Amino acid sequence: MTTHDVALSRRAMLKGAAGLVIGLYLPEKARAQSGAAHAFRRAAGGADFAPNAFIRIGADDTVTVLIKHIEFGQGPFTGLATLVAEELDADWSKVRAEHAPSNTDFYKNLAFGVQGTGGSTAIANSYDQMRKAGATARAMLVAAAAQSWGVPAREITVERGVLRHTGTGREGRFGQFAEAAARQPVPSDPPLKDPSVFRLIGRDDGSVKKLDSAAKSNGTAQFTIDMSEPGMLTVVVAHPPRFGARVASFDASAARAVQGVVDVKQVPTGVAVYANGTWPAIKGREQLRISWDESAAEKRSSDQLIEEYRALARRPGRIAGAHGDAITTLARAERTIEAEYVFPYLAHAPMEPLDGFLRWDGQRAHARFGSQLQTLDHQAIATVLGLKPEQVELETMLAGGSFGRRAQQTSHLAAELAEVAKAIGPGRPVKLVWTREDDIRGGYYRPLIVHRMRGGLRDGKIVAWTDTVVSQSILKGSPFEAVMAKGGIDATSVEGAKEIPYDIADFRCDLHTTDVGVPVLWWRSVGHTHTGYAVECFVDELLQATGQDPVAGRLAMMGKAPREAGVLRAVAELAQWSGPGPVNGRARGVAVVKSFDSYVAQIAEVSAGDDGPRVHKVWCAVDCGVPVNPDVIRAQMEGGIGFGVGAALYGEVALDEGRPVPANFDTYRVLRIHEMPQVEVRVVNSTEKPTGVGEPGVPPIGPAVANAMARLGLGRPRRLPLVRAVA
Amino acid sequence: MALAIKVNGTIQSVDVDNDAPLLWVLRDALGLAGTKFGCGVAQCGACTVFVDGKPMRSCTLPISALGTREVTTIEGVSGREAEAVQQAWIARDVPQCGYCQSGQVMSAVALLKQVKKPSDRDIDLAMNGNVCRCATYVRIRAAIHDAARALEG
Numbered sequence: 108m109t110t111h112d113v114a115l116s117r118r119a120m121l122k123g124a125a126g127l128v129i130g131l132y133l134p135e136k137a138r139a140q141s142g143a144a145h146a147f148r149r150a151a152g153g154a155d156f157a158p159n160a161f162i163r164i165g166a167d168d169t170v171t172v173l174i175k176h177i178e179f180g181q182g183p184f185t186g187l188a189t190l191v192a193e194e195l196d197a198d199w200s201k202v203r204a205e206h207a208p209s210n211t212d213f214y215k216n217l218a219f220g221v222q223g224t225g226g227s228t229a230i231a232n233s234y235d236q237m238r239k240a241g242a243t244a245r246a247m248l249v250a251a252a253a254q255s256w257g258v259p260a261r262e263i264t265v266e267r268g269v270l271r272h273t274g275t276g277r278e279g280r281f282g283q284f285a286e287a288a289a290r291q292p293v294p295s296d297p298p299l300k301d302p303s304v305f306r307l308i309g310r311d312d313g314s315v316k317k318l319d320s321a322a323k324s325n326g327t328a329q330f331t332i333d334m335s336e337p338g339m340l341t342v343v344v345a346h347p348p349r350f351g352a353r354v355a356s357f358d359a360s361a362a363r364a365v366q367g368v369v370d371v372k373q374v375p376t377g378v379a380v381y382a383n384g385t386w387p388a389i390k391g392r393e394q395l396r397i398s399w400d401e402s403a404a405e406k407r408s409s410d411q412l413i414e415e416y417r418a419l420a421r422r423p424g425r426i427a428g429a430h431g432d433a434i435t436t437l438a439r440a441e442r443t444i445e446a447e448y449v450f451p452y453l454a455h456a457p458m459e460p461l462d463g464f465l466r467w468d469g470q471r472a473h474a475r476f477g478s479q480l481q482t483l484d485h486q487a488i489a490t491v492l493g494l495k496p497e498q499v500e501l502e503t504m505l506a507g508g509s510f511g512r513r514a515q516q517t518s519h520l521a522a523e524l525a526e527v528a529k530a531i532g533p534g535r536p537v538k539l540v541w542t543r544e545d546d547i548r549g550g551y552y553r554p555l556i557v558h559r560m561r562g563g564l565r566d567g568k569i570v571a572w573t574d575t576v577v578s579q580s581i582l583k584g585s586p587f588e589a590v591m592a593k594g595g596i597d598a599t600s601v602e603g604a605k606e607i608p609y610d611i612a613d614f615r616c617d618l619h620t621t622d623v624g625v626p627v628l629w630w631r632s633v634g635h636t637h638t639g640y641a642v643e644c645f646v647d648e649l650l651q652a653t654g655q656d657p658v659a660g661r662l663a664m665m666g667k668a669p670r671e672a673g674v675l676r677a678v679a680e681l682a683q684w685s686g687p688g689p690v691n692g693r694a695r696g697v698a699v700v701k702s703f704d705s706y707v708a709q710i711a712e713v714s715a716g717d718d719g720p721r722v723h724k725v726w727c728a729v730d731c732g733v734p735v736n737p738d739v740i741r742a743q744m745e746g747g748i749g750f751g752v753g754a755a756l757y758g759e760v761a762l763d764e765g766r767p768v769p770a771n772f773d774t775y776r777v778l779r780i781h782e783m784p785q786v787e788v789r790v791v792n793s794t795e796k797p798t799g800v801g802e803p804g805v806p807p808i809g810p811a812v813a814n815a816m817a818r819l820g821l822g823r824p825r826r827l828p829l830v831r832a833v834a
Numbered sequence: 835m836a837l838a839i840k841v842n843g844t845i846q847s848v849d850v851d852n853d854a855p856l857l858w859v860l861r862d863a864l865g866l867a868g869t870k871f872g873c874g875v876a877q878c879g880a881c882t883v884f885v886d887g888k889p890m891r892s893c894t895l896p897i898s899a900l901g902t903r904e905v906t907t908i909e910g911v912s913g914r915e916a917e918a919v920q921q922a923w924i925a926r927d928v929p930q931c932g933y934c935q936s937g938q939v940m941s942a943v944a945l946l947k948q949v950k951k952p953s954d955r956d957i958d959l960a961m962n963g964n965v966c967r968c969a970t971y972v973r974i975r976a977a978i979h980d981a982a983r984a985l986e987g
């Protein structure tokens with residue numbers, strides 16, 4: 108989901124969760140009375156000092172920060188812990204991070220109103236909250252020390268986990284005062300530091316290392332798929348070959364004969380095979396004979412959908428954004444240029460396929476998995492098992508990537524997990540595992556999209572711009588629909604297209620929302636995955652047609668977009684831009700995209716290889732407000748670029764009469780190390796509020812590469828993936 | 835079928851099907867969950883282990899084909915190269931989600947055992963069977979060079 112709609116969605120979600128909104132710093136008594144007391148006690152976890160739901164300090168000086176956002180690579184463990192440690196003046200080497208339990212009262216995303224992660228909001232919505240949590244704890248530790256030493260609190264300084272009183276020469280560590288601090292009153296509004304005295308936020312000397320690198324380098328980090336306990340059954344589910352099909356009948360006799368298979372049950376999503384171990388479950392599933400009722404199934408092929416979408420794009424859709432009179436100006440232009448861009452369905456293919464663990468005794472359920480929308484998943488499990496939410500405990504696990512795949516508005520994984528547990532009955536812990544084939548063929552794709560663009564040129568300038576977008580709605584039928592899909596416009600379909608950073612007098616963006624039986628989902632940077640490409644390729648083409656330089660021409664139209672202009676200038680300087688080339692067979696392409704309130708510009712250097720374009724180097728400038736951890740920001744730009752290059756060059760889930768064609772990494776090609784460009788990142792200095800970096804590195808890279816290809820004389824690629832365009 | 839296999843220096847007896855891939859024997863029967871499942875068809879490298887010191891994809895190696903060969907997993911990998919690689923990984927903060935990294939580390943250790951000072955091309959050849967969906971490739975490459983330098987000095 109996107110930050111520009113968060114205020115709206117928050118209001119809507121709060122309506123649904125009436126009465127659950129409790130202040131962050133509950134006094135002890137209210138804490139005990141609230142329904143959240145259980146979770147809070149869990150969060151406190153026997154620590155000596157747990158001043159709020161986010162911090163525990165033990166007698167051994169360890170500061171544990173409870174992280175309300177799931178960690179699957181974008182760095183919230185490190186980032187949110189940094190915010191706390193900054194205000195607490197903690198010793199970074201004593202700081203640990205772990206996932207907070209599922210509890211909307213304490214751990215909601217302030218941008219959504221529910222507990223969940225997405226839209227690159229983790230740092231943005233936590234910046235003040237986590238700093239305040241740290242400042243509160245610091246004030247209570249100081250008060251405890253002041254009391255014990257008999258000195259005024261204001262004379263006590265704190266540095267790297269040590270409290271000091273210079274006058275008397277006394278000092279003590281956090282751990283020594285943890286217990287006494289817990290008895291201090293909770294200050295209501297502790298002061299926050301001025302950014303000029305930050306010690307940890309923004310530090311870029313390599314001393315604020317990530318908290319999870321060691322466990323992720325030696326195999327000890329625990330993921331959902333690693334769960335095991337006595338009596339646990341591993342479950343795989345046979346899903347239908349076409350979306351919307353249902354089980355008509357099945358014969359499980361051969362499956363049951365596989366050694367290790369314990370049971371076979373029909374569940375709403377297919378047929379579940381329960382086994383002692385993953386291998387027998389997979390083998391058992393291969394032996395199932397299922398006949399599917401495909402009467403309601405989606406049977407169109409990608410090519411057919413593309414033809415239908417292209418036809419739709421020739422008619423005006425619902426207006427998503429407009430100023431001036433684009434249609435009239437187009438008709439009067441000296442020259443018009445038209446381009447169509449076609450985007451395929453894409454799978455997220457996180458490295459760890461979907462999975463979940465659940466234990467249930469009929470009265471209470473305990474689930475553990477990489478939940479990205481805890482509030483919704485928690486409720487889904489309770490609903491399926493006929494339990495009250497307080498009878499369900501949901502623990503968030505580290506997950507092997509998501510890229511949007513685990514943020515399910517429908518909670519389909521949580522529901523399937525609960526259904527397989529329910530079908531086998533209470534008392535049998537289950538671990539549900541999706542294989543890679545389940546993942547690639549399982550839907551919830553980035554939608555297939557067509558953009559039809561028209562540009563009008565006069566006197567060497569772009570005077571009119573229209574963009575007709577055709578896409579399925581990601582939000583349709585979800586709890587977010589009411590607020591983010593107003594007036595028939597799903598904001599996620601047109602974000603980045605309905606407003607562009609360029610001053611063009613006559614502008615129009617409209618949308619056709621289609622109805623296709625393929626489940627779709629947000630995919631790392633959501634609408635910007637295609638709007639960034641369409642807008643940045645088309646503007647580049649228009650600039651070339653008017654004889655303008657890709658950088659200077661963009662800058663000339665960015666009078667009302669200073670931060671976009673800022674990153675574009677920065678990247679041009681970093682790359683020592685002197686035009687697109689080609690020089691010695693290498694051309695350079697530019698793109699700049701604002702997404703999730705962060706601004707990213709990239710320049711890609713590309714040559715024509717034997718089997719498609721070869722991306723040699725990418726320069727990247729990012730403005731994400733105050734940089735909390737510059738190295739994590741660089742890592743997200745590098746990763747976003749690699750993820751985006753792979754998708755732009757190779758990514759496609761084609762449908763053949765409704766059936767997804769690729770099944771695994773042999774047929775769904777992803778980027779490998781020899782295809783990864785060199786990356787140079789500049790993090791632009793800023794004092795604006797921090798914004799996210801998990802997604803914004805992705806959108807510019809596809810168009811930057813395509814724009815370079817155009818300058819190589821390879822044509823302007825209209826249909827993704829790009830290797831198809833060259834072949 | 836009961837089998838005796840040598841993993842990380844210890845002989846273990848397991849009761850599994852002949853055709854069970856080594857990956858699932860390690861993970862489900864022996865509880866060695868550091869070796870990961872990513873594709874099951876030798877396309878991603880998440881399941882990389884050493885078999886008699888050579889990197890192999892455990893997801894497509896049937897346990898019956900292992901014989902007396904010795905298996906080393908991320909839990910048991912040791913020696914100068916392993917230390918250098920893991921230190922370089924931490925120093926560069928290579929992992930993002932971390933899920934592919936057991937396999938990446940195993941492949942990198944195997945490379946450095948073979949080639950003391952790998953070129954970028956050596957790295958491409960040794961590492962291109964290991965997919966990282968977080969695309970930590972820039973840092974993987976840099977960390978391998980760092981580790982090679984550390985082993986020199």
Ligand code: FES
Pocket residue numbers: 870871872873874875876877878879880881882891892893894
């Ligand atoms: S799981 Fe073995 S190579 Fe992917």
Ligand code: FES
Pocket residue numbers: 180458507508929930931932933934935965966967968969970
């Ligand atoms: S670190 Fe996430 S897949 Fe490699």
